[in-house]
Amino acid sequence: MPKTLIVVYADGAAHPGDIAVGLASWARCVFVTEPADHTRAMEPLLSQFGPVITTGSAAEAAARLRPYVPDGLVTYSERALRFAAEVASALELPFHDRPTVGRLTDKWLQRDALRAAGVDTVRCHRIATENDWARAVADTGLPAVLKPAHGGGSRNTFLVTDVGEGLELVRGLLSEERPGLVAGGALVLEEYLPGRDLGPFGDYVSVESIVRQGQVTDIAVTGKFPMVPPFRETGRFWPSPLEYEEEERARELARRSVEALGVRSGLTHTEIKLTPDGPRLIEVNGRLGGGINELSVRALGLNLIELAGRTALGEAVPTPDFYRGRAYFQLFHPAPRRASTLLGIEGVEEVKRNAGVTLYRPYAKAGARLPGGVQTQELDIVMGEAPDVTELATIAKEVEATLRYRFAFADEPGAAVTESSVTGAELGAL
Template sequence: MKRPTILVVYDDGAARPADIAVGLAEWANCVFVVEPNDHNLTMRPLLTQFGQVVVVDRIDRAVEGLRALEPDGLVTYSERTIVLAARLALELDLPFHSLDLCERLTDKWQQRAALNAANVDVVRCHRVGHLSDWDAAVAETGLPAVLKPAQGGGSRNTFLITDAEEGRRGAAELLALERPGLLAGGTLVLEEYLRGRDCGPFGDYVSVESLVLDGHVHDVAVTGKLPMVPPFRETGRFWPSPLAEEEEDRVRDLARRAVTALGITLGITHTEIKLTPDGPRIIEVNGRLGGGMNYLAERAMGVNLIELAARAALGLPVQVPPFYRGRTHFHIFHSTPRRPGTLLGVDGVNVLKTIPGVTLYRPYVRAGYRFTGEVQTQEIDIVLGAVDDLADLPPIVEKVESTLRYRFAFSTGEIEVNGRELGQL
């Protein structure tokens, strides 16, 4: 049987090059399609170990070269590349999200407008393209509200606004940035703050991981979350969720209705949902694999979501995994501080590995790594593990947070903190 050729439109995102290779390289010919940015140029030598690399400097030239390769399908695992993937798919006549759909998936204001119009979940939202839009935005959403880039990801530059004048100053600072979100010159949105209910010791939100085939939405799992650290940075995820089955069913129904209303007919979706006193509310729908979800699926179910997404894109048979309700598998991770500095080292890793339930510690950066201090979920490391009972997870989180110690150098001097304290930096 002829090996299919699949275009992987690559950038920094939910799947790393080695993970893509594990999921695809044994059964498909991978062609990595990349834009010439710093991350992709740095990763290019690694990508070439797993497949051909095509750099897109101009769409027309790229399409001509890609067409000659006779690709059978196209997929992306990065928020940054969804629109580029759609443009290439259109030119190459390959199945993918339409350009209109991609606008709804990557522009948070357009997505809210579509969900509001479909009466799936009505959340007040206003675009802030210029500072002159600020007063109207506050009048529309009220306070508190959430200010964030219209095109963003990873909680980048996402802030809680409780005071109109402080918010105006914050909006001015973000609008002055060359790249407030994922796009140069991108705009902002101000949206109604969805106040969560008390879900301690877990976070007040979940996500729904789904596989969409021929317009039919198949849920794979509902992902539980650990509490965020300021302002909206994630700290951990786990399967299955802590929700009772009845509430979980409501969450899944809301996610399916949102995915359907946006017009998604193919691929993997990652829908974030807030748990409020009045019931579940949509945070956002992502038309791609969620970060870390492939690791959870592999360990919990032995299923590779990277592979499933590619098989769906190629029109190959896909065996839909049963909805996950098994043993608790977890990820605990730590983000870089919100001010620029240098990581000097991480201590306690050897002790960490002796904690029952912990199976793996994976660093993402090494000592000497310089971080810019941008507000976003930028992982320093991740702790993976599994327990038989969800009730055993909170004590493990506490042990992990007290065991790991992080040393940083800032302009004001050196500092050492544990995992819990790191979240406040």
């Protein structure tokens, strides 16, 4: 009889269909969700693959789960980590303990733990009220990065270069009911880490690892395409473009960081900035990174959703050697920071004929209203492959020159509408 696996689901997780592909053929899945618009919308789909329990109480969730006699618990969502830890504790199932979840989800606690362990010393200050602003700037200096203590997806993440403008941002963000992933959450101001020039690629990477009984095993280092202002991602690829020595230093920093935070089991996604002085830590995430499973399936034939599920059940599943093979990529295009209407995307058919492109998928259609903001909101994604990262860079440049995006802007009700047409390479400036 299949083992029973509890899957705590929330917004930001792997898609229910991808979870089903990774788990449903070999495990008995029972889903747990907290009440929210997204989870209510996904419940009919989740229920096709197993029972769904919706509750905001970990104690109630545990009571309703016990009749299923669960063998393990997993989540693929940053938002769900805390709730998953509470449910796992109530059921006495292995998972991150509460202190570890705190260090994984609170950027201040994480920086404090890493500093105490001597792993990384990025200057960081917690901001609970606007009265904390002056001390924060004194500690970190400017420029600095302002963001929610509990956050993700670049939501409300800003580069601050002016004291007065930064204070106004702090006041505005703290006035929001939910500046990050939790209601009433604090902010952090972090030292800005300048990156080194990597040509056509971004100045940061992420390290994808699996942790079993405290032992960290790296699966791959993910290369990135350059961010667009302020901190919006534009894509990722395997393998990284780094030379062996720098890649090893990034992996060592990621391993020490994961260990310092007390992670004993599960997938980790550790972001590393590549500075002129060497790799520095951006943050450790205690879950599957966005888009990483798709790269792993294509590059390795390894489903990381399944790997995480089997690890949660205590199964000893072999992992392949660290990936350094053919280049596989995902290139996406973020919506403008100003509110707008998408009028159309041109050049799609030409991009599809590019020999290095295997898939073009739109996420927004003509007429879609785009709310604006600094969070990453993808308009589309281009996937493909190449013999190596040098050829990958050529393909990406061709795609960026071919795709063209048309928008209509009206900065306030009744204002004159202006239109703009830009290539993929120019889109990030909007």
